[in-house]
Amino acid sequence: MGIEILGLPLMYYIAMVAKVLVAFVFVLLTVAYATYAERKIIGHMQVRLGPMRTGWHGLLQPIADGVKLFFKEEIVPSQASTFAFLVAPLIALIPAFITFAVIPFGGVIEVAGYKIPLQIAAYYDTAAGQVFDVNVGVLYILAMSSLGVYGIVLAGWASNSKYSLMGGLRASAQMISYELAAGLSIIAVFMLSGTLSLTKIVELQSGFGGFEWYLFKQPLAAFMFFICSLAEINRTPFDLPEAETELVSGFCTEYSSMKYAMFFMAEYANMVTVCALTVTLFLGGWNGPMAVAIPLLGPVYFVAKVYFLMFVCMWIRATLPRYRYDQLMHLGWKVFIPVALVNIIVTGIIGYLI
C-alpha cells in the first residue's frame, strides 16, 4: 500500500514522528505548567494566593520564568571541571524525557486505514493483528532511571564546591538505594502479569470497571513503588539532595541560567514519568469507561490519572516535613526492601495455591 521507504510504509514514519512530537510537546508543556500548578496548589493549601501578577491569576508565570532564566548570565566556576559541568544537566534531562518512549498513553487509533498504537515505541502488525511494543518496557524505564543519577553526581562533583558535593553524594546514595526498593516492589506485579511489556500489562487491567487494576491486587506494591519513586526522583519528603536549610541548593548550587532550568525540567519530567508509570502499572493505564469503543478517550483518561497523581505529589510536598538522612536510609534498606521481598514470596505462594 502506498509509498514505501526502506521496506516500511510511509505512514509508519509519519505516525512515528507525529507520536514523538505530540508526546514530547505534551510532556514539555506539562512540565512547564507543573511548576505553576505546584506553586498555586501549595499556595492555596497554605492560605496564600501563589503567583498572581503575570497574566490572569498568574497563568503566564512559567513563560516569564523561562524568559528570565534564559537571559540570566551563564557562570562556570573557575575551578570546575568544564566538560563534566556542562554535560551534567543534559545527562539529567535526557533520561527523564526518553523514558516516555515506552509508556502507552492510549489504545489503537486508525488514521486513513493505517492503525497506530498510541505508544511511541510500538507498531501495529496487520499480519499478526496485534500491537508489538518493546517487550522489556519496564526494564527499559528502570535502566534509564539508573542513568539519571550520573547527571546529579557529576553536577555535584564538577562544581568543585562543598555544598554541591554533599548534595551530589546524598542524591546518588538515595537514588541507588531506592532504585533497588522500587525495582523489587514491582516484581510482584510481573508475577501476576507474566510479561514485562507495558501494552500487555495495560490490557490485563482492562476488565470489570476498574476492579482488575493491580492497585487492588497488589496494594502494598503500589504504595511502596510510589513512595520509592518519590525518593528516587528526590521529591519532598525525600528532597535531601537540595535541602535548602542545610546545603543552600544542593547539587545545583553553582548552576545558573538555562543549565539550572534544565535540572528543574529534569525533576518535573521525572515526576511526570513516575506518575505515568504508576498509572500504567497500577491504575489501569489508559483504561476507563468506553475507552475501547472510542479510542480518543484513552489519552484523556490517562492524562487525568497522571494529573491526579501529580496533584498527590504536590499535596505531599505541602503536607509533610523533610526526612532526616538516617531515617531515609533506614526506611529504604530496613523497611521497604524486606517488605518488598516478603510481598514477592507471599504473591508467589498465593499464585501457586490458586
Added chain:
Amino acid sequence: METLFFLIISLVALIAAILVVTCKNPINSALALIMTFFCLATYYVMLDAPFMAAVQVMVYAGAIMVLMVFTIMLLNIRVDATKKHSHKLIVASIIGFFTVINLIVVIVKSRAALPTGPFSGDMIKKIGHTELVGREIFTNFLLPFEVTSILLLVAIIGAVILAKKKI
C-alpha cells in the same frame, strides 16, 4: 535502515572507545566508557536480545560505572598530563594488533557467523527474549545460576568484613 543505524552507532561507539583511552581526566574517560556501554546495548537490541540490552544498561552503565565514578571522585586523582608512558604503548599496541587479527579470524572462519541451534530470531520475537532467558536459567542452567548467586553472596560478605573493622 538497519545497516545505516548500525554504522551511526558504530561510529559513536568507536569515538567513545577512543576517548576512553585518550582523555586526560579520568571522569571524562568514565563518561566515555558509559557511552560505549550504551552503544553495546544498542547492538544487543539489533541482535533481537532486548533483555540483554536492558541488563547491560542497568548493570554496567547503571551500577558498576556509578561505583567506578564514585571511586574516581573520592580518590581525587590529579590530572597527570606531563608524564609519558611510551613503553606501555608499544606492548599494548602489539597485544591489540594480535587481538584484532584473532577476532577477525574467529568471526570469519568459525561458526559464529552462522546462526544455528533452536533459538532463531523469529522464535525470540514470538516468545519473547526475557521469557526464553528466564526459562533457560531456571531449568537447564539452574545449578550454575545458584552457584553464581552463592559466589556473589560470599563476595558481598567479604567486602563487608573488609570494610568494617567492628561488626
